[in-house]
Amino acid sequence: MSGPWEGEHQGHAITQPSSDAKAEARSYLWGLGLAALLTALAFGLAVFKIFSGPALFAAIGVLALAQIAAQFRFFLHIDLSRQKREDLQLILFTGLLILIMVGGSLWIMASLDQRMMG
């Protein structure tokens, strides 16, 4: 069970956060700030009905996508600049599957609804 810690890290028993840790913590703070801002914007748009109809739904949709991207970047540390791309490819492939299944289901059900109820 002994981690690799014992050997290489005991030398400088870490009591103070390193500058590396401060950068990581700042990244999480950025994520929190951005996510809070995007959340407040989305709720504000919906509650105060700044504009309405499809434009409103498009706006809150874009805000949600932006927040997902922000959380991927700052909380999950997944971005476009990584040397290893498997994780990003897995996410994009999952996105494609979701697009086909969800988009297809909604298309079929909406069409059915129109034909049977319309």
Added chain:
Amino acid sequence: MTTEMRHHPGINLSHSRPEDERHAEVTVFGFWTFLMNDAILFALLFATYATMVNRTAGGPTGAELFDIGNAFVETLVLLLSSFSFGMGAVALKEGREHPLKLWLGVTLVLGLGFIGLELREFAGLIGQGATAQTSGFLSSFYVLLSIHGLHVLVGCIWIVVMLAQVSTFGLSRQVRSRILRLGLFWHFLDLVWIVIFTTVYLPAVAS
């Protein structure tokens, strides 16, 4: 952002412990694959909800039922818990056990608070006669929300288990690796919640 190599999603325990990275790379990728499966499950629940949202069978609609203030508080609680887990991950990376336990504890309290808020919301809805049996809309609403809530509950149990393991084993390699994966799980649940408030609560209050 640092230019260090990222081997896997979530916080990387850094270059100083290469065997950690090799171990984490494979297990984290496997866990990430599971999470993407879970994402598809949620996506199809969203598709079901979108199909059913206007099928109220004469019962109440979302616009009549939902309390947007409560949804906003739930959103903030879950977002803060995602952040506090991140701070715990920074402490983990530094090998600082006490801050790690503290942040995990904060995350646990926020997670349980979220579940409490959700249960209170459900109780309020059921008190108004809006049960899962009322309409297709409410059936799909309860299924979507409680599957997410159950995930949060599982995350809370997982946090308790990890707190016990940190106390018992210290920050061994296995324990660190498990906390990494718990972190991915926890952040993922907040991602799902973004889609929930965007597709369930906001359209209801805006219409």
